[in-house]
Every structure is written in C-alpha cells, then in structure tokens.
Amino acid sequence: MKVLTETWSSASIGREKTITVVLPPSYSPVGRPFPVLYMLHGFGGNRTTWLQCADLAPAVDSGQLILVFPESGRSWFINDARGRRYEDYLVDEVVSQVDDRFNTVASRNGRGIGGFSMGGAAALFQALLHGELFSVVCSNSGAFEAPLREGDPYHHLRDDRRMAIPTTRDHERVWGPVGSEVRRRYDPYRLIRDRNADHPVEVYFDVGLDDYPRMVSMNQNVRDALSAASVPHEYRERPGGHDLEFVNAGLPDLFAFARSRLLSA
Template sequence: MKVLTETWWSAAIGREKTVTVVLPPSYSPVGGPFPVLYLLHGFGGNRNTWLQCANLSAVVDSHRLVLVLPESGRAWFINDARGRRYEDYLVHEVVDHVDAAFNTVPTRDGRAVGGFSMGGAAALYQALLHGDRFSVVASNGGAFEAPLREGDPYEALRGDRNLAIPSTRDHERVWGPAGSEVRRRYDPYSLIRNRDPRHPIEVYLDIGLDDYPRMISMNRRTRDALTAGSVPHEYRERPGGHDWDFVDAGLRDLFAFTQGHLLSA
C-alpha cells in the first residue's frame, strides 16, 4: 500500500487540516475509478491510528479501495455543542477534496464510511444524515448511544489507564446537557426511524464479547433498531475487547463487506 497525506485550509474547522490517504497497489490515476472507504478513529485517536493495525497493509493490498483517514482527536465527527463543525468538514470538505484529488467513484454508491468506537458511531450518524454521500457503513464496537449518555457510566473503570472513554466534562463539551439540540440531532434510534428512504444504506457492525457490557448492549439495541427499521445489515459478535487488537482481527471482514456493497468500475 502507498500512504500519502493531503493538507488544506478547512473553512469548517478554521485551520489547516490533514488527512491520510492509503492507496492499494492497483490504484491508477487513469482508467476505472476506485470506491472509497472513509475510516474514523476512536476517542483521542488521530489520522494515523488505523495505520497501527498489523493486518491493514495486507487487507488494503487485496482490495480495490482507496482508504481515507481523517482526524478529530477528542472531538467527535459531528457539529458539536461548542461549535466545532467536524460533520461539515468530513461530509463536504474531505469528500469533495478526495474526489478532486484522486480517481474515485464520485457518488454515494462508491463511498463507505466506517470507524471504531466513537468513529463507528459517527459513521452511522453521518450515513443516516447524508445518505446522498454514503451508501455503506462499517462499525467496530460503535459507541452509538453517546447522545443518550448521562453522567459517567464508566466511573468504576476510571482506574484503567487504557480506558479511552471521555469523562462527563469532556462528553458534555461535545454533546451539551441532556436534552440538548445536538443530542437530539444525533439520536441513533431517531435517525434510523426517520432515515430518508430515497437513500438506502448497508450496515456492518460488530462487537467484542469482552467489551464493556454497556457497549455490547447498545450494539445489540442498534442491531434490533436496524432490524425493526428494515435497514439491511450484518451483525457479528466475536472474541475481543474494546481495543485495536479487536479492530485489527476484524479488518478482513470489514473490508470484504465494504468492497462487496460498493460500486466498483
């Protein structure tokens, strides 16, 4: 695989932002265009976090997908309560820049969005809100119920230095207080119920059997909501916890699902 960076001034964020772009060996700037998978990191990650996955190179090399890795750090990929516009940045600026700079399928049928934890949840939100931009969602351990969280359900786990889940303060800086407009906008169950039928999506979601019980429960509830809403999806529970080892072990399935549901020239 070939790893590149693209940097430009982001009007949505108000400063220069950089994305990492990963090209498969089959990529060519001419000829048939390539579908694109936008992968979003988890809380506190960055645009290079996905590159730490040991299986990524082999998986990229065996699929015909351009991989785009944006970053938001400890902000979610949403337009949040503090006015940070990462939804606008991702859905409009990043997508438009990638389509202009690379040989891509420049339609919803050629675009997927996925991610881990925070990124997996945001991927589902944005595909449901912007079905004109994305047709496939792929989530590992998605934190889908973040807009519904009150207080700190992970307080008992705060002694774990590897815990990458925001404190109550950090959470409410993004989402605002319970009942806020931001929370209402991204409520996953409302988004599923009210999705635009003109833009169907395909969803892949999995969760580790050793993940936090709350995470397992919310993934099961999201699965049930997708079923009730007749949203085509594939759901898996497999060994692993809420970590990048779990993500890495599932890369082949995630890429196969994504490639199988995208338009490819």
C-alpha cells in the same frame, strides 16, 4: 499499499487540517475509478491510528478500495455544542477534496464510511444524515448511544489509564447537556427511524464479547432497531475487547463487506 497525506486550510475548522490517504497497489489515476472507504478513529485516536493495525496492509493489498483517514480529535466528527464543525468538515470538505485529488467513484454508490468506537458511531450518524454521500457503513464496537449518555456510566473504569473514556464534563462539552439540540440531532434511534428511504444504506457492525457490557448492549440495541426498520445489515459478536487488537482481527471481514457492496454498485 501507498500512504499519502493531503493538507488544506479548512473553512469549517478555521485552521489547517490533514487527512491520510491509503491507495491500493492496483490504483491508477486514469481508467476505472476506485470506490472510497472513509475510516474514522476512536476517542483519543487520530488519522494515523488505523496504520497501527498489523493486518491493514494485507487487507488493502487484497482489495480495490481507497482508504481515507480524517481526524476530529475528541470531537466525534459532529457539529458539536462548542461550535466545532467536524461534520461540515467531513461531508463538505474531506469528500470533495478526495474526489478532486484522486480517481474515485464520485457518487454515494462508490462511498462507504466506517470507524471504531467513537468513529463507528459517527460513521452511522453521518451515513444516515448524508445518504446522498454514503451507501455503506462499517463499524467496530460503535459507541452508538453517546448522544443518550447521562452522567458517567464508566466511573468504575477511571483507574485504568489505558482507557480513553470522556468524563461527564468532557462529554457534555461536545454533546451539551441532556436534552440538547446536538444530542437530538444525532440520536441513533431517531436517525434510523427518520432515515431517507431514497438513500438506503447497508450496515456491517460487530462488537467484542469481552467489551464493556454497556457497549455490547448498545450494539445489540442498534441491531434490533435496524431490524425493526428493515435496514439491511450484518451484525456479529466475536472474541475480543475494546481495542485495536479486536479491530485488526476483523479487518478482512469488514473490507470484504465494503468491497462487495461498493464494487458491485
């Protein structure tokens, strides 16, 4: 695989931003265009986090997808309560920059979006909000109920320094107080219920059996909501916790799902 970076002055963020782009060995700037899978990092991660997955290269080499890794810091890839416009950055700038610079399938049928934890949740939010851009969602351990969080349900994990989990103060800086407009905008169950039927999405998501009970529960809740709304999806519970080891083990299945949908579109 070939790893590149693209940098520009972002109008949405108000400063220079950089994305990482991974090209498969079969990529060519001419001829048949390539589908794109946008992959969003977890809380505390960045655009290089996915490169830490040991099996990323084999998964890319066996596929025919361009991968794009943007970053939003700890801002959840949304237009947040502080006025940071990472949703606008993603959908208005990153997508067009990639389509302008690379030989892509520049339509919703050639674009998927996925992510881990924070990024997995954001992938679902953005696909449901912007079905004109994305047709496939792929999530590992998605923190889907972040907009619904009240207080600090993770207080008992604060002593584990390996865990990057926002405090109540940090969470509300992004999402606003309970009942805020930002929280309403990204409520996953409202988004599923009110989705645009003219832009159907297919969803692949999984969660680790050793993940936090709250994380397992919210993934099961989203599974049930997707089923009730007749949204096509594949849901899996498999061994592992809330970490990159779990993500890495699932890369073959995740990319197989995305590749089969995007390449057959």
